[in-house]
Amino acid sequence: xxxxxxxxxLLRGLGASIALPFMESLVPKQLLAxxxxxxxxxxxxxxxxxxMPNGVHPDRWTPTQFGSNFELSPLLQPLKHxxxxxxxxxxxxxxNSVRTVEGHFTKTANILTxxxxxxxxxxxxxxxxxxxxxxxxxxxxxxxxxxxxxxGLDRMSSGVCKSTGITRLYGSAISWxxxxxxxxxxxxxxxxxxxxFRSYVPGKIQxxxxxxxxxxxxxxxxxxxxxxxxxxxxxxxxxxxxxxxxRSIEKRLDNLDSLKDFEAQITPDMRDELKCMDxxxxxxxxxxxxxxxxEKARLMIDIxxxxxxxxxxxxxxxxxxxxxxxxxxxxxxxxxxxxxxVSHHKSDPRLMEQYARIGFWHMEQYAYFLxxxxxxxxxxxxxLDNSMILFCSGLRDGMRHSPYDLPILIGGSGGGRIKTGQNxxxxxxxxxxxxxxxMLTAMDIEVNGFGDxxxxxxxxxx
Amino acid sequence: xxxxxxxxxIIIVLSGFVHQVFADTEAxxxxxxxxxxxxxxxxxxxxNAADKKGGIDLDLYYYVPxxxxxxxxxxxxxxxxxxxEMPPPPKPPMSKAExxxxxxxxxxxxxDALSAPDPGPSVVxxxxxxxxxxxxxxxxxxxxxxxxxxxxxxxxxxxxxxxxGSLFMTPLIIERYYMAADSIVRVVQNDEARWENLVPRSYSxxxxxxxxxxxxxxxxxxxxxxxxxxxxxxxxxxxxxxxxYRRFLSQEEQTDLIQFFDTxxxxxxxxKQNGFNEALTTSFKRILVSPTFLYKVExxxxxxxxxxxxxxxxxxxxxxxxxxxxxxxxxxxxxxxEDLHDDAVLNREAQRMMQxxxxxxxxxxxxxxxxxxxxxxxxxxxxxxxxxxxTDALRRSMLDEVIDYFHYIFTERGNxxxxxxxxxxxxNESLAGYYGVPGVQGSEFRPVQVADYGRxxxxxxxxxxxxTSLPNRTSPVLRGQWVLDQVLGTPAPPPPPDIPQLEEAKxxxxxxxxxxxxxxxxxESPLCRVS
Numbered sequence: 001x002x003x004x005x006x007x008x009x010l011l012r013g014l015g016a017s018i019a020l021p022f023m024e025s026l027v028p029k030q031l032l033a034x035x036x037x038x039x040x041x042x043x044x045x046x047x048x049x050x051x052m053p054n055g056v057h058p059d060r061w062t063p064t065q066f067g068s069n070f071e072l073s074p075l076l077q078p079l080k081h082x083x084x085x086x087x088x089x090x091x092x093x094x095x096n097s098v099r100t101v102e103g104h105f106t107k108t109a110n111i112l113t114x115x116x117x118x119x120x121x122x123x124x125x126x127x128x129x130x131x132x133x134x135x136x137x138x139x140x141x142x143x144x145x146x147x148x149x150x151x152g153l154d155r156m157s158s159g160v161c162k163s164t165g166i167t168r169l170y171g172s173a174i175s176w177x178x179x180x181x182x183x184x185x186x187x188x189x190x191x192x193x194x195x196x197f198r199s200y201v202p203g204k205i206q207x208x209x210x211x212x213x214x215x216x217x218x219x220x221x222x223x224x225x226x227x228x229x230x231x232x233x234x235x236x237x238x239x240x241x242x243x244x245x246x247r248s249i250e251k252r253l254d255n256l257d258s259l260k261d262f263e264a265q266i267t268p269d270m271r272d273e274l275k276c277m278d279x280x281x282x283x284x285x286x287x288x289x290x291x292x293x294x295e296k297a298r299l300m301i302d303i304x305x306x307x308x309x310x311x312x313x314x315x316x317x318x319x320x321x322x323x324x325x326x327x328x329x330x331x332x333x334x335x336x337x338x339x340x341x342v343s344h345h346k347s348d349p350r351l352m353e354q355y356a357r358i359g360f361w362h363m364e365q366y367a368y369f370l371x372x373x374x375x376x377x378x379x380x381x382x383x384l385d386n387s388m389i390l391f392c393s394g395l396r397d398g399m400r401h402s403p404y405d406l407p408i409l410i411g412g413s414g415g416g417r418i419k420t421g422q423n424x425x426x427x428x429x430x431x432x433x434x435x436x437x438x439m440l441t442a443m444d445i446e447v448n449g450f451g452d453x454x455x456x457x458x459x460x461x462x
Numbered sequence: 463x464x465x466x467x468x469x470x471x472i473i474i475v476l477s478g479f480v481h482q483v484f485a486d487t488e489a490x491x492x493x494x495x496x497x498x499x500x501x502x503x504x505x506x507x508x509x510n511a512a513d514k515k516g517g518i519d520l521d522l523y524y525y526v527p528x529x530x531x532x533x534x535x536x537x538x539x540x541x542x543x544x545x546x547e548m549p550p551p552p553k554p555p556m557s558k559a560e561x562x563x564x565x566x567x568x569x570x571x572x573x574d575a576l577s578a579p580d581p582g583p584s585v586v587x588x589x590x591x592x593x594x595x596x597x598x599x600x601x602x603x604x605x606x607x608x609x610x611x612x613x614x615x616x617x618x619x620x621x622x623x624x625x626x627g628s629l630f631m632t633p634l635i636i637e638r639y640y641m642a643a644d645s646i647v648r649v650v651q652n653d654e655a656r657w658e659n660l661v662p663r664s665y666s667x668x669x670x671x672x673x674x675x676x677x678x679x680x681x682x683x684x685x686x687x688x689x690x691x692x693x694x695x696x697x698x699x700x701x702x703x704x705x706x707y708r709r710f711l712s713q714e715e716q717t718d719l720i721q722f723f724d725t726x727x728x729x730x731x732x733x734k735q736n737g738f739n740e741a742l743t744t745s746f747k748r749i750l751v752s753p754t755f756l757y758k759v760e761x762x763x764x765x766x767x768x769x770x771x772x773x774x775x776x777x778x779x780x781x782x783x784x785x786x787x788x789x790x791x792x793x794x795x796x797x798x799x800e801d802l803h804d805d806a807v808l809n810r811e812a813q814r815m816m817q818x819x820x821x822x823x824x825x826x827x828x829x830x831x832x833x834x835x836x837x838x839x840x841x842x843x844x845x846x847x848x849x850x851x852x853t854d855a856l857r858r859s860m861l862d863e864v865i866d867y868f869h870y871i872f873t874e875r876g877n878x879x880x881x882x883x884x885x886x887x888x889x890n891e892s893l894a895g896y897y898g899v900p901g902v903q904g905s906e907f908r909p910v911q912v913a914d915y916g917r918x919x920x921x922x923x924x925x926x927x928x929x930t931s932l933p934n935r936t937s938p939v940l941r942g943q944w945v946l947d948q949v950l951g952t953p954a955p956p957p958p959p960d961i962p963q964l965e966e967a968k969x970x971x972x973x974x975x976x977x978x979x980x981x982x983x984x985x986e987s988p989l990c991r992v993s
Contacts, residue, residue, distance in 0.1 A: 118517035125618055125628050128514060150634075156614040159837045160621035168837065169616030169628060180627075184613035184634040195637070210644070212726060216748045219722050223752045226714065227586075230761040235586040238631070242753050245636035326933075341845065341933055 043378045044144075045415050045443055046308045046315070046387040047136050049112060050366050051174050053104070053321040054343035055395030056407045057356040062090050063423045070423040075359050078367035079411075082374055084421040085384055087410040087460070091426035092435060095452050096128065097394060097403035102166045107394035107403050108323035109170035114433035114451025115179065119165045124180075131176040132436040132450060134183070137315040139445045145252055145262050148315035149307060150175045150185040151192060151300045153293055154322050171323030181241070185319070189281050189299035196303070196312050200266050201274045214254045217246055262312065270310050277302060292331035297365045305372045308383055320362055323394065329358045343398025355398070366391050370411040387412040388439055392432075406432060410439075417442035419460055426457070489571075490525045496567050497523075500560050504549045529568070530575040531582060536568050581768055586757050587626035590615050592827055594642075594756075596787035600820075601706060603656065604649055612638045622831050624782075636751075643750035647743045657739075660746075661698050665691050665738040672733065687728050691738055695723045699745050707754045708788050709774040715754075722748060758782065773797040780812065785820040786827055816873060825869035833920060833948060835864060838929040845934045851896065852928075859893040860924040866907045867923070881920055882949065885913035893924065921945075935977060 060074040070088075072080055079086055096116045097107035106117040115128020130138075133148060141147030157168035173182035186192040199206060224239050231239065252258070266274075277299075284295050300318060307313040321327055326340040335342075335354045342358065345351035366389075373384035391409040396402050405428075413420045418439075426434075433453035440447050441456050501509075501520045508515035511522075523529050529536055542548040543561055556564070589597060592615075594608040613635060618628035650656045667675070675686045699719050704711055711719070723745045731737035749755060760775045771779075777797040781789040789797070793811055800807045815821060830836035839861045844852050866888040871880050889910045894902035899915050902908075912918050920926050930941040947953040 116514055116517050118514075124517075125616070126514075126517060128517075156616055157837055158614070158623060159617050159831065159834055167617050167621075167628065169618075172616070177632075181630060181632075182616075184630070184632040186613075186634065195634075212744045212747075213640070215722070215726065216640075216744065216751060219718065219748055220752050222718060223754055226712075226718075227753060227757075227759055231586065231759075232583060232762045234583065235759075235762065238586050238588075238626075238757065239753060241631040242636070242757070245631050245633045248633040249637055249640070336847075337845075338933075 043381065043386045043415065044311065044314055045140060045417075046383070047133060047140075047390070047414075047439070047443070048304060048308075048316040048318065048369070048387065049133055049174065049390040049392060050369065051108070051111065051317065051319045052359075052362045052391070052393045052407075053108070053171075053319075053323050053325040054339055055393050055398040056359045056362075057352060058397040060356050060359070061407050062405075062425075063088060066423050066425055068422040075356065075363055076409075078360065078364045079370065079409075082367065082370045082384065082411060085370070085374065085412055087418060087420045088423040089408045089410070089426065089435060089460075090405055090424065091428055091430055092406050092408055092432040093429050094394065094403045094406060094432040095429075102161065103401035104324035104394070105161065105166045105168060105170035107401070109173055109176070109182075110451075111392055111394045111432075112174050112317070112436070113176055113179070114431065114436060114453070117166075117170060118179075125167060125169060125182070126179045127170070127173070127176045127182070129176070129179045129451065131174060131317075132440065133175050133315050133317050134177050135440065135447075135450070136443060136445065140443060141313065141315050144311050144313050145258065146196065146307070146313035147248075148175065148183070148317075149192075149304065149313050150183045150317050151304065152185040152187045152319040152322070153296060153300070154319075154325065154327075155187060156185075157322055172319070174319060175317045189296060189303065190285060192300065192303050193277060193281055196307060197274050197277075197310075200263065200271065201278045202271050203275070204278065214250070217250050217254070221246060262310070266310055270306070273306065277306065291328045293327070294331075294361075294365075298368055301365065301369045302372065305369070305376070305383070308373065308387065309376050320365060329354075329361065332357050332361055340398070345399055347399070366409070366411070373412065381415075384412045386415045388414040388418060388442065390439070404429070408432070408435065410435075413462070414439070414442045417462055419462055424460070487526070493526050493529065493567065493571065494524065496563055500556065500564050504553070504556055504560070526571055527580065527583070529571050530580060533572050533575065537572065540565050540568050584760050584762070584771070585626045586759050587624070588629040588631060588757050590624045590629060590786075592623065592823075593782060593786050596785065596820075596823060598646060600785075600787045600790070602646065602650055602660075604646055606642065606646055608642065611642060617831075621834055623827075639751050639756060640747075643747045646750065647746050650746075651739070651743055660702065661739065661742060663694060665694050666735070667691075667732060675733070685728070686732065687724065691727055691732070692720060692724055695727070695738075695742060695745070696720055698742060699723060699749075702746065703749050705788070706749050707752075708778045708794075709772075719745065719749070770803055773802045776802045776808075780808075780815065784812070784815045784824050785818070786823040787820065821873070822865075822869060825865050825872065829864050829868035830861060830925075833864060833926060833929070834944075835861065835925040835929040839925055844928065844931070848934055855892055856896055856924075859890055859896075860928065862890070862907060863888055863893055863923055864920075864925045867920075870909065883919040883921075885911060885918050887912045887917050887922070896924070920949075938977065938981060 056075060061076070063070045063073045063076065065071060072083060076086075076088070094107065094111060094114055096110055096114060100106035100117065109117045109127040112131035112133055113127050113129045114132075117128060118124050118126035137148035152172065154172075156172035160167045169182065172185070175183040175185075177183060186195070198204060221243065224243050228236055228239055280302075281299055284299055288295060297320060304316045304318065307316065321339065324340050326338040328338050329335045330337075335357050337351070337354055339358055342351045342354045345355050370384055370389060373387055373389070374382045376383040378386055389411040391407070391411070393407050394403060396405050396407065410418060410420070412418075431452050431454060433449075433451035434456050437447065437450045437453040437456035438460055440450060442461060505520050509518045509520040511519050518535065523532070539548070543556065543565060546555055549555065591608040591612050594612070595606060598604055598606045598608070613632075615623045616628040616630075617623050618625035650660060671688065675688075678684045679686050696716075700711065700716055703715070703719055707715075723741055726744050727737065727741035731741050734740070753759070758778060760771055763769050774794070774797050777789040777793050780802070781787060781793060792814070796802060796807060796811050802808050802811065830839075839857045846852070868881070870888055871877065886909045888907045889897065889899060889902050889912070890905050890907045891902050892905070894900075894910060897912070897915055897917055899910060899912055899917070902910055912922070916922060926944070927936070927941075930944045931937055932940070943954055
């Protein structure tokens with residue numbers, strides 16, 4: 001544990017910090033320091049998407065003034081410390097989520113693909129195409145250890161929603177390598193942290209070295225070649241998935257040069273922070289009881305921050321809940337119902353108040369993410385300045401299941417490419433995909449379009 | 463899946479036939495010759511790979527079997543074309559000649575398909591997490607909870623977690639497979655009894671051998687290799703791989719496995735203490751991450767009509783169906799010495815397997831997924847304040863009732879109709895108490911007469927009634943839909959696209975009305991009145 005905070009304080013802090021704004025004392029001093037990296041002055045761009053289920057309180061989201069001189073709306077209050085690095089975009093619609101047979105899942109799987117989602121009749125799981133984060137990962141993720149990360153808080157729901165023929169898998173997947181291939185998510189902080197950082201935590205007992213992994217992975221590739229000779233086309237696709245997966249671990253775990261490169265850029269500050277995280281995760285596992293997922297959400301966020309900071313990865317997605325999540329939010333003051341239930345508020349003021357409080361909690365987590373990134377210096381900028389952190393939900397108002405005027409934010413300017421610090425309203429029915437296209441353009445990824453986009457917002461680009 | 467389809471499913475699974483398409487036939491060519499120009503002219507400007515309007519890409523259907531596999535979709539297409547709904551105005555309509563030839567062609571293909579049932583291609587699929595857990599248990603006697611350790615499997619198609627289309631492989635999953643193999647092998651290694659069972663004889667080179675090797679390696683710089691350890695390893699690795707892969711190994715596979723052992727052993731392990739065992743554990747690990755283990759592979763014959771799968775493949779199908787796991791030795795022996803395609807043999811083995819306690823896994827996995835009740839009971843949405851009695855224990859009991867009832871019918875009663883209706887159910891004390899059925903004590907489930915209490919059959923089960931309810935009340939709509947879909951096999955069509963969402967109607971009066979009145983009100987609306 002670092003000097004900034006003791007174990008006890010931290011534990012007490014868990015309860016207290018929920019409703020409080022971000023506390024600087026929780027950040028180790030070193031985290032605030034300027035840390036040189038091997039990357040020199042040119043900092044990479046990072047991207048993350050934070051997904052929230054069930055929409056937001058429709059009347060407390062959009063700030064009333066537009067342009068750069070705007071007051072944060074009640075729901076956006078948690079973002080007050082990073083307001084000038086925030087872009088509020090209204091009026092966007094995910095058109096392929098309009099008039100679907102189902103209210104949630106088909107508006108989740110395609111939030112980052114902006115394509116139609118297929119009904120699940122037989123084996124056809126299909127979100128329509130690659131998601132924008134994966135397209136970015138294909139371009140900017142290759143040089144980092146992990147091309148991209150997918151995190152969530154809850155296990156995927158099983159089964160197919162019988163009344164609509166939609167697999168619940170759609171409600172737990174926003175990152176898609178292709179329309180038919182969702183990325184798997186990590187939902188456990190310990191596993192997510194260890195996968196990336198275990199080897200670099202000072203003093204941590206390491207598992208016995210595995211000198212034969214490369215040999216094993218080599219020969220199982222031969223197995224694929226052999227099996228392929230007896231297989232049809234669809235089988236070969238399945239084997240292709242296996243082969244791709246094997247190659248991706250080889251590339252990462254057995255490429256000693258890139259591992260050395262990675263290790264070399266882990267500064268002493270980062271190591272201290274890794275150690276601190278390691279302890280926090282242990283404590284969380286030991287003490288986390290009941291329904292309060294705040295600390296778990298923050299651990300996942302901090303792991304993403306560490307990944308961006310150390311350049312372990314440049315692209316991430318994080319689902320604060322699965323689609324139509326019915327999380328019990330009774331750990332919040334004034335909330336005694338579950339999330340999906342209150343989202344069907346029928347304009348009942350008591351339910352709407354709870355709905356707003358739950359939305360506020362989500363904004364606090366998003367704000368925590370932005371502030372952590374903003375606390376890390378990169379040259380004379382911060383990590384947040386070099387990132388674009390998208391916030392999105394597939395619905396505006398849970399009661400209406402409507403994918404119009406979606407609650408959309410971007411935090412950070414992607415290395416000074418996006419004009420932040422303003423509240424903008426696009427023309428009604430502008431495709432959400434135009435924003436995806438805009439973010440791709442801000443990353444110098446040239447595309448003719450994305451999803452159902454019909455242009456991009458040059459006015460948002462610097 | 464309804465009862466009728468359930469029977470067909472069992473028949474298809476056990477008939478042991480698959481159909482794989484490689485060759486391009488005259489029928490395929492005719493299909494393309496006639497349909498492709500029409501699609502190109504009228505359809506694929508929207509229904510292509512990029513736009514995929516309505517989720518449909520008509521460029522995908524190159525072969526007749528691919529048309530048959532999406533028969534329902536093509537049937538729908540015929541309807542829409544017939545009614546001039548597709549192509550939609552303002553797009554120019556199809557000419558009569560185009561319409562006729564397309565409709566005749568598709569109808570012809572679908573009718574032919576009905577008269578000659580096609581088992582369809584068999585697609586290789588990964589073991590589901592459930593199957594992985596039980597396979598490891600039956601292979602090594604180790605309890606490894608894959609359901610917790612691996613990212614969760616989604617469900618495809620009819621709602622089952624063993625559907626090929628939703629059993630993906632990703633970098634994260636393969637990493638976990640590797641870690642799992644590693645920890646499973648370590649558990650075996652650290653457990654003397656288990657290890658000896660797997661490796662009855664170990665090996666370490668004697669003094670003379672060490673000296674010879676030293677001379678060979680250091681003095682003459684020649685590669686070191688001698689036959690004894692390889693021979694011994696062969697006797698250990700090959701039987702293990704055969705069992706793990708659930709089939710005989712090809713000559714090439716055997717050579718490959720042994721070569722792998724040799725490479726590891728002779729390059730650095732031979733002169734280490736425990737080196738032989740270390741090379742063996744690495745070989746076991748290699749087998750446990752091989753696609754041959756992780757996937758259920760069936761060899762595809764390059765012919766264009768149904769053909770029988772091999773005996774060993776059929777054994778695997780049978781055991782994964784009934785046990786969620788690999789075949790046992792008895793079944794493998796039957797597959798080898800007898801013919802599982804012989805009804806008498808198949809029947810005998812199926813009966814035997816259904817007597818085994820392992821058959822409970824079938825009921826545990828199949829019944830709740832089939833009825834679609836697992837999700838509602840494990841992640842309940844019921845309003846806790848309205849239903850405080852709906853506790854974790856009660857939920858678990860409701861799920862167990864489904865499983866045990868199903869199992870009881872399958873193993874004791876043998877009458878599937880009792881799923882629909884009967885005068886008994888399987889209850890324990892807490893569930894009987896909840897149902898108001900007196901005289902049941904203890905946590906064991908047992909058959910209880912319930913006819914007087916409105917129970918009996920799936921429609922009286924707490925699990926089913928909960929799954930077809932809203933958080934705060936019952937829902938005649940959901941329940942009706944469930945019966946149409948699950949029991950009768952005639953699902954209601956999805957709502958027409960122009961209906962506003964119920965909530966969008968913004969009818970505050972709904973709250974004040976009881977459910978019956980709300981539904982009557984809905985029925986009055988012309989939009990909602992679907993005939």
